[in-house]
Amino acid sequence: MEKVNAVAEKIVSSLKLSRGNIFSAMLSDGINDNLLNVLKNIAKERGVNHIYTNSASFGQPINYLFEKEFSANKAIRLFGGGLPWGMEYEYATNFNADIINGLAYINHLFCNKRNWLSIEYPGRLKSEYSGIEINKLENKMYDAILYDQNKLIEKQKVLRSILWRGKFVEIKGNEVDLNFSINGKRAVSCSGQYNLPDGEVFIAPVEGSMNGWIYFKDLDWGLLKDVKFIFNNGEVIEYYSKNKIMQEWLKRKLFIDDGSNKACEFGIGTNELVNFNVGDHLWDEKKYGTFHIALGGSYGSNIVSIRHWDMVKDNNSNYTIFVDGEKILENGNFLI
Numbered sequence: 364m365e366k367v368n369a370v371a372e373k374i375v376s377s378l379k380l381s382r383g384n385i386f387s388a389m390l391s392d393g394i395n396d397n398l399l400n401v402l403k404n405i406a407k408e409r410g411v412n413h414i415y416t417n418s419a420s421f422g423q424p425i426n427y428l429f430e431k432e433f434s435a436n437k438a439i440r441l442f443g444g445g446l447p448w449g450m451e452y453e454y455a456t457n458f459n460a461d462i463i464n465g466l467a468y469i470n471h472l473f474c475n476k477r478n479w480l481s482i483e484y485p486g487r488l489k490s491e492y493s494g495i496e497i498n499k500l501e502n503k504m505y506d507a508i509l510y511d512q513n514k515l516i517e518k519q520k521v522l523r524s525i526l527w528r529g530k531f532v533e534i535k536g537n538e539v540d541l542n543f544s545i546n547g548k549r550a551v552s553c554s555g556q557y558n559l560p561d562g563e564v565f566i567a568p569v570e571g572s573m574n575g576w577i578y579f580k581d582l583d584w585g586l587l588k589d590v591k592f593i594f595n596n597g598e599v600i601e602y603y604s605k606n607k608i609m610q611e612w613l614k615r616k617l618f619i620d621d622g623s624n625k626a627c628e629f630g631i632g633t634n635e636l637v638n639f640n641v642g643d644h645l646w647d648e649k650k651y652g653t654f655h656i657a658l659g660g661s662y663g664s665n666i667v668s669i670r671h672w673d674m675v676k677d678n679n680s681n682y683t684i685f686v687d688g689e690k691i692l693e694n695g696n697f698l699i
Contacts, residue, residue, distance in 0.1 A: 375409075385411070437479075492642035529687050532685065534685075536682025548566050563631060566629055567629075576592065577656065584642040599626075622666040623669075628673070632649045632655075634651055652697065655676065
């Protein structure tokens with residue numbers, strides 16, 4: 364319980380939870396109650412007015428699941444047992460446009476709240492995907508969440524500086540050949556403000572500047588396999604998957620609105636304790652030496668979309684990242 368208590372305290376600190384706040388905890392299926400119970404006790408001790416705990420499931424109407432969350436001024440989401448609220452299962456099977464658009468809109472509202480936090484929490488499907496027994500996985504994930512924030516900030520300073528003053532990025536390898544401008548864009552160092560665990564530096568590519576292609580062996584809990592995207596002037600113009608059903612799924616994910624197929628973010632993972640994959644991009648994108656490209660709307664980008672889809676390129680494939688011709692990362696190893 365010592366680590367559970369430490370994680371709870373880190374959540375309270377990140378959210379600046381204090382007397383008079385209304386606090387909401389949105390849980391994905393399969394969450395262990397230990398962390399939630401500790402959070403309830405801490406909140407009670409600090410005079411937090413209410414804790415709304417919504418268990419997200421497609422067995423309940425969307426409005427019911429989220430109405431309490433949006434009456435709160437502080438909110439967390441704990442992603443534990445499986446896919447967030449069954450979203451991706453719904454995409455892959457029923458292609459229910461109302462649910463897809465509804466959930467994307469709700470996520471858009473959530474991410475525009477002033478105080479929110481998304482937390483990767485150990486769960487059964489994460490254990491199965493990673494191949495790590497659940498109790499060991501719990502310890503490893505807690506350790507990554509508790510990674511020293513000051514150490515993370517210090518480690519990310521040089522990378523943030525290089526991206527901030529940089530003008531042009533090239534990523535080359537046997538599964539990727541991308542280039543794009545970052546001239547005039549602001550690099551952001553992430554160290555626990557909105558995600559736990561954290562550890563990434565990201566920047567928005569100049570709108571309309573990304574060109575080239577990228578291949579992913581595995582995306583979204585392995586539901587998408589052997590996927591290739593071709594970019595032209597910042598947009599995905601062609602996409603391929605060997606699975607015909609997944610080809611239709613890709614179409615729906617890419618074209619949910621006018622901005623959802625546009626490149627909006629480039630990020631690099633920096634947390635050394637995130638050294639394995641669990642299938643969820645909020646965790647996998649923090650993995651040391653990886654990079655990710657996101658589509659849709661993002662901080663620092665002028666693209667408007669209710670979608671933000673991070674696609675993580677693992678560090679087990681061969682690639683080199685250049686900023687203004689200087690190598691900064693090669694095969695998962697930083698050169699700066």
